[in-house]
Amino acid sequence: MDQAEGSTWASKIAIRFGLQDCRHCPARAFCTRSARAPRILAVRHQAEYETLRQARSLQQTEEFRQLYAQRSGIEGTHSQAVRTLGLRRHAIEACPKRPCSMC
Secondary structure (H helix, E strand, O other), X not given: OEEOOOXXXXXXXXXXXXXXXXXXXXXHHHHXXXXXXXXXXXXXXXXXHHHHHHHHHHOOOHHHHHHHHHHXXXXXXXXXXXXXXXXXXXXXXXXXXXOOOOO
């Protein structure tokens, strides 16, 4: 096992199976799409996994769903304002390059 590099692998542990272990395995088609390379599993560190699991279980509660429904409505309104009224663009164009009381 080794710490993987790159943006999506940075906080995960890569478990690399040996080529000889994977080559003749009858379940190979279920594990990897690669014709030649062996299987690589990416797992999170224990603390990160537990935090993620806890957050996902919280998302299943009715309280979270009610809060998220409010956020969803606000995000839709904001998105529409950005697309139709150019909300972000106008805020930047209104301010000069030096600091002002409005910014």
